[in-house]
């Protein structure tokens with residue numbers, strides 16, 4: 449079986465099949481293709497190491513990293529003295545340069561925490577916490593300044609904490625850029641490969657067993673998100689417990705772009721930062737998330753109660769927010785750790801096991817600093833020899849090009865002139881490119897997140913048949929085999945079954 453990093457300049461690995469063939473040997477195996485795992489692969493690709501990344505899903509960022517608010521928090525929220533506080537502030541400072549390097553969007557919007565009349569003292573607590581954490585340039589704003597910045601805010605807003613260093617990113621684009629760069633620098637990616645066992649002998653790591661075969665390595669880095677505690681237990685490493693906490697969202701259409709200009713929070717409550725309203729880098733408005741404890745680690749459903757709670761919360765901040773412009777809803781699961789902080793450590797019990805667990809919010813913001821820590825932990829287990837890192841092939845975003853350049857591209861390749869997704873203006877050429885990149889899209893969701901095809905107002909209602917035909921042609925598979933998000937989500941099989949039910 450081939451690894452998914454099968455591109456011209458990307459090495460191709462063949463899975464060891466039980467009972468025959470060569471065993472696959474790596475220096476480091478990373479579990480989990482979220483922002484922590486893919487970022488660790490990216491950071492380690494600067495060193496002379498043979499690295500494999502194993503992911504149970506069909507694509508990158510299918511866990512929390514693909515379903516969050518996309519905020520690079522300033523760092524006033526975590527309690528001083530925690531790892532989360534330290535790494536949030538450091539991560540925030542690394543983001544602008546990182547996004548330039550990776551060619552992914554970074555929008556330094558700033559953020560506001562809004563208080564009503566009589567609630568202003570809560571802002572002083574956040575301000576003091578932010579200063580203790582080392583967050584620069586925090587300021588308290590009065591009503592006039594606040595309404596100047598956000599004219600659609602509720603007239604009940606009395607004051608706010610302004611954090612100019614807060615920003616927004618596209619979490620999906622970021623993770624994909626990290627993964628693609630790691631792939632072109634030699635990391636082997638194994639998708640649809642669930643880690644089912646950890647090989648340990650004499651308290652030393654030997655490797656992992658996956659649903660697709662074993663991978664041997666003396667170092668395993670656990671970035672398993674919501675399941676990291678289960679993987680640590682499987683390895684026999686120090687124990688911690690994760691309680692999933694669901695966050696539901698509503699995504700509003702781009703035609704209200706500009707209604708909110710920065711990230712706007714209410715005052716936080718004891719379990720979460722509350723229901724916030726913010727722009728996305730794509731120009732939509734995002735509202736949420738809820739904070740509901742759940743037992744099921746696969747439960748990413750949205751609920752009537754959750755969506756009603758979001759609407760109530762959003763109206764408190766922005767009474768005139770046009771909530772009828774909803775185009776999608778989704779949910780993500782926070783990996784809330786019993787310790788209340790990130791777990792970043794080399795195991796004292798199992799030599800070679802490194803945990804990156806309990807990475808709940810602000811995990812995305814802290815991620816670049818988390819990878820720095822993980823590289824240090826790997827460096828504590830073996831010598832690291834630096835090497836040159838190459839960039840991934842450039843992305844062509846036709847909609848961002850000046851007209852003359854777009855026309856030039858269309859002359860070179862007429863597929864760039866054939867618009868498939870009318871809502872987002874995505875051409876067939878861009879779709880074909882996404883199906884042949886270093887980590888090619890293999891699902892409809894993967895294609896949507898790479899190109900925005902089907903991500904607009906009609907949510908793929910018009911372009912789905914054409915997408916199925918293009919994917920079938922380019923991937924050399926039957927249209928019946930095209931999936932939404934991996935094995936078991938075959939789109940046409942689902943539609944046919946619905947038809948039969950009727």
Ligand SMILES: Cc1cc2nc3c(=O)[nH]c(=O)nc-3n(C[C@H](O)[C@H](O)[C@H](O)COP(=O)(O)OP(=O)(O)OC[C@H]3O[C@@H](n4cnc5c(N)ncnc54)[C@H](O)[C@@H]3O)c2cc1C
Pocket residue numbers: 479480481482483484485502503504505508509510511512513514515516517518519520521641642643644671672673674675676679694695696737779780781782783804807808809810811812813814
């Ligand atoms: C609702 C919500 C809102 C958030 N908002 C923000 C925000 O605005 N800003 C911010 O800084 N942070 C935010 N966060 C937190 C942030 O999203 C996470 O901290 C971060 O994405 C965690 O990344 P990860 O790589 O650890 O986990 P994940 O992205 O969950 O990745 C873990 C991966 O491991 C894989 N995996 C698990 N078990 C196995 C196995 N046995 N074998 C193989 N693969 C396995 C999973 O399939 C998954 O892909 C939010 C989180 C949520 C849920």
